[in-house]
Amino acid sequence: MDVHEDDRDGSSSFGLADVLAIVTVVWYAAVWSISVLGCVTGRKRYRLRPRSPLSSAEPSRVPGVSIIRPLKGLDTNLFENLESTFTQDYPNFEVLLCVADAEDQALSVVRSLIEKYPHVDARAVVGEEVVGVNPKVNNLMRAYKEAKNDILWVLDSNVFVESGVCARSVDALLGPNTTPNQPPSSKRRIGLVHHVPFAFGSEKGWGSRVDEAFLNTNHAKMYMAINAVALESCVVGKSNMFRRTDIERLHGNRGKPTPHPASDSVTETGLASFGRYLAEDNMIGEALWHELGLRHELSCDVAGNVIGNVPLSGYIERRVRWIRVRKRMVMAATIVEPFQECIMLSIVASWSLQHLFGIPAWLVLLIHYPAWIWVDLDVYESLAGHPLPSERRLDFFMAWGVRELLAFPIWLSGIFGEEVHWRGRKYRMLNNGEVELVEDSAPRSHWSNILPGRRRKHGYSALNQNDDSGS
Structure with missing residues (x-):
């Protein structure tokens, strides 16, 4: 048988x-x-963004906020983006607009806004302080030190915000422990308030449309879910609010035990300690979470990310760059990314x-x-406040489809490689998310170069590209 x-x-x-x-x-x-x-x-x-009571309070009764915007060049929609910080419905704030170079073209826009809003406490901060390889951190350092207030709100130059964002963000940062007549909260204190990016494609470049479809759907969906679970830090640095006194206590060691003050291994503290990272926003979030035990709060507002005329090759290059950055910070999550x-x-x-x-x-x-x-x-409807307009649906679905089809090849290109290009400079990724600057005299070779619409020559970025601006 x-x-x-x-x-x-x-x-x-x-x-x-x-x-x-x-x-x-x-x-x-x-x-x-x-x-x-x-x-x-x-x-x-x-879907509901109520007006904060702080908006109508007396200036002396609300904490001051220093709004810091690092700038470089004439980004798309720059005047309107910066103007949105001048028109915040909040009674006590200053605006610091940073440029590393006194010849930077963004200064003309800065001067126009300061002249248009003489009642706003605003000034340009010219000149950088080199503390590492990250040009954005170097650009921020002087304003970070000169700010009058402890609460700092850092926004990239390609970000537009509604007038009530500052007040609602301060509400979130203060948390329930500071609200009168409420019992103390058992939760950890909030150390950082951030905003989900929502893209506005002002141009018709394929890269712009694909990036808009990605940021407003899949990226936003996962970003909100991860922060709702709140098991780990997850921060995008388009628009972040935190306290300088908290940042000054950080060593930027990614959750490792803080070295003893007498130890020779102690180097920089505060913002300067993040100059060795390319993704300083994510690292600051991790350090606040792990070193100080502070939690984050995702505001009910979006950071309007205004995208210029980006070719498809530009979108691909940016996604490859951040996969290479991210794999050195969260390798396991990056490895399984295609299967989500x-x-x-x-x-x-x-x-x-x-x-x-x-x-x-x-x-x-x-x-x-x-x-x-x-x-x-x-998800798009929740963030936009309205459904996708019917006249844009075909275009949007085509961009959405291209994004999905490119996801795996982009991941493959990103996972096998250690060098990235950002703002005309070449970096090599190191362990623990740190980077080193690489001399780049030879032209780059990348599979996205075969695509039409290349707008980059001799290692320099063309203006009006959504290249994680702000440095």
Whole structure:
């Protein structure tokens, strides 16, 4: 009688394919849970933005805020972006506009705004203090030291904010412990308030459209979900508010035990200690979280990220750069990143569900894609405050599709490489997220160079590109 031994006791063979299928289905459910959480968070947090009582308070009764904007060149929409900080509905603030070079073209815009709003306490801060390889940190240092107030609000030059953002952000930073007639909160004190980026594509370049579709859907969805769970620091530095007294206590050591003050290993503290990183915003968030035990708060406002005329190659280059930066900070999360993207996830999930339950792959895909797009559009609607306009839907869906198709090749290009180009300079990624400046006399070679629309020559960035500006 030809019967296998494991058939006699009623069991069946269980192989590697079954294990992979089970793991994939669990992962698929987890990614969908995170996506739905981001969607729900967007609905709850961003569809109602009440006016803060601080907006109408006496100046002496609210904490002062120093708004710092690092500038370089004439970014897209620069006048309107900077003007949005002059028109904040908050009774006690100053504006510091930083440029590293006295010949910087942004100074003409700065002078125009200072002349237009003489009642606003605003001034230009010219000249950098070199504390590391990060030009944005170097540009910020003088304003950071000269600011009159302890609360600092740092915004990139390509960011536009509504008039009530400052007051609501201060509300969030102060937290419930400072609200009269309320019992003390058991939660950790808030050390940083940040804002989810929401892109406005002012031009028709393919890179602009793809970046807009990415930032306003998948990126925002995951960003809101991760911050809703709040198991770890996750900060994008487009618009961050924190206290200088907290920053001054940081060593920028990514959660490692702070060295003893008498130790020779102690170097810089405060903002200067982050000059060795390229992603200083994320590192500051991590340091506040781990070194000081402070939590973050995602405001109910967005940081309007105004995108200029970016070619598709420019978008690809930026995404490759930040994958290479991120893999040195959170390697595990970067490795699994392709399997949380729409297309790759649908492929492995359809195979797994068919293998385990016999569900046809076409049926899984037929449900997966409309549901995914619906969630992304709902996130867009929450952040924008209105549905996607009908006249823009075809264009938006095309950009969304291009973004999804490019996700895996961009990840492959980013994961295999250590050098990045940013603001006309070449850097090599080191361990722990640090970088070193590399002399770059030879022209770059990158697979995105085959794409049309290259606007970069001899290592210098063209103006009006969304290149994480602010330095």
